[in-house]
Amino acid sequence: MSLGRVHNFSISLDGFGTGEGQSRDAPFGHAGEGLHEWMFTTRFWRQLVGESGGTRGLDDAFARQITPGIGAEIMGAGKFGPPGWHEDPEWKGWWGPNPPFRTPTFILTHHPRPSIEMEGGTTFHFLDASPAKVLETAREAAGGQDVRIGGGPTVIRDFFAAGLIDHMHIVVVPVLLGRGVRLWDGLEGLEKDYEVESASSPSGVTHVTFTRVGL
Numbered sequence: 001m002s003l004g005r006v007h008n009f010s011i012s013l014d015g016f017g018t019g020e021g022q023s024r025d026a027p028f029g030h031a032g033e034g035l036h037e038w039m040f041t042t043r044f045w046r047q048l049v050g051e052s053g054g055t056r057g058l059d060d061a062f063a064r065q066i067t068p069g070i071g072a073e074i075m076g077a078g079k080f081g082p083p084g085w086h087e088d089p090e091w092k093g094w095w096g097p098n099p100p101f102r103t104p105t106f107i108l109t110h111h112p113r114p115s116i117e118m119e120g121g122t123t124f125h126f127l128d129a130s131p132a133k134v135l136e137t138a139r140e141a142a143g144g145q146d147v148r149i150g151g152g153p154t155v156i157r158d159f160f161a162a163g164l165i166d167h168m169h170i171v172v173v174p175v176l177l178g179r180g181v182r183l184w185d186g187l188e189g190l191e192k193d194y195e196v197e198s199a200s201s202p203s204g205v206t207h208v209t210f211t212r213v214g215l
C-alpha cells in the first residue's frame with residue numbers, strides 16, 4: 001500500500017509552519033531559519049549539503065526517515081517559490097539545478113506551467129487539481145512507493161482535512177512566532193484518527209508522530 005507521509009515538518013510552539021512576509025530573501029518570512037536549526041546540526045543534513053560531521057542522536061534518526069520508501073513528492077505553490085514566482089518564467093524553485101527530491105515532484109498551483117526536468121531525478125510537474133486527484137497522480141508516478149506531502153502548512157492542512165495523510169512526523173520547536181501560516185486550524189479532533197507518539201530531544205525540540213489507527 002502506498003502511504004501519504006509527512007516528514008520533518010517543523011512548527012513553532014504556537015503552531016505556525018512558516019512566518020509572515022515570505023519573499024525571495026526570506027523563504028520562511030520573519031521565522032528566518034529558526035524552525036529548522038534542529039535539523040541543520042544533524043549528520044543527515046550535513047551529508048545532504050556535502051559536508052562532514054553532524055549529530056547522530058535522536059534528531060538525526062528522525063530527520064533521515066524523510067527519504068526511504070518515497071517515490072514522489074507533493075508540495076504547494078508557497079513552498080515552491082516566493083509570492084509571485086509564477087510571473088517569473090525562469091523560476092525553478094529554491095534548490096538549484098539538482099534539487100534534493102530526486103523523484104517526480106508535483107506542485108499544486110492555480111498557475112500551472114509545463115513540466116521542468118532537473119538534474120538528479122527531480123521533475124517538477126504543475127497541477128491545478130484537488131488533493132485527492134494530485135495524490136492519485138503522484139501515486140501512479142511513485143510506482144507503488146509512498147508519496148511525501150512536503151508542505152507548506154496550507155497544503156498539509158488540506159491533505160489532513162481530506163483524510164489523505166497516513167503518517168506524519170512534526171517537530172515542535174520552542175519558539176513563538178505569533179504570526180504566519182498555522183498548521184492546525186480547522187483540524188479539531190484530528191488526533192482521534194491517529195496513534196500519537198512523542199519524543200523529547202536534548203536539542204529542545206519535540207518530535208511528534210501521527211500514524212493512522214489500524215495502519
Ligand SMILES: NC(=O)c1ccc[n+]([C@@H]2O[C@H](COP(=O)([O-])OP(=O)(O)OC[C@H]3O[C@@H](n4cnc5c(N)ncnc54)[C@H](OP(=O)(O)O)[C@@H]3O)[C@@H](O)[C@H]2O)c1
Binds near residue numbers: 075127129152
Ligand atoms: N515548517 C516546515 O517544515 C516547512 C516545510 C515546507 C515549507 N515551509 C514553508 O511554508 C511556506 C509555504 O506554505 P503556505 O502554507 O504559505 O503555502 P503552500 O501550502 O506551500 O501552498 C499553498 C498554495 O498552493 C496552491 N494550491 C494549494 N492547493 C491547491 C489546489 N488544490 N489547486 C491549485 N493550487 C493549489 C495555492 O497557490 P496559488 O493560488 O498561488 O497557485 C495555495 O495558495 C513557505 O514559507 C515555506 O518555506 C515550511
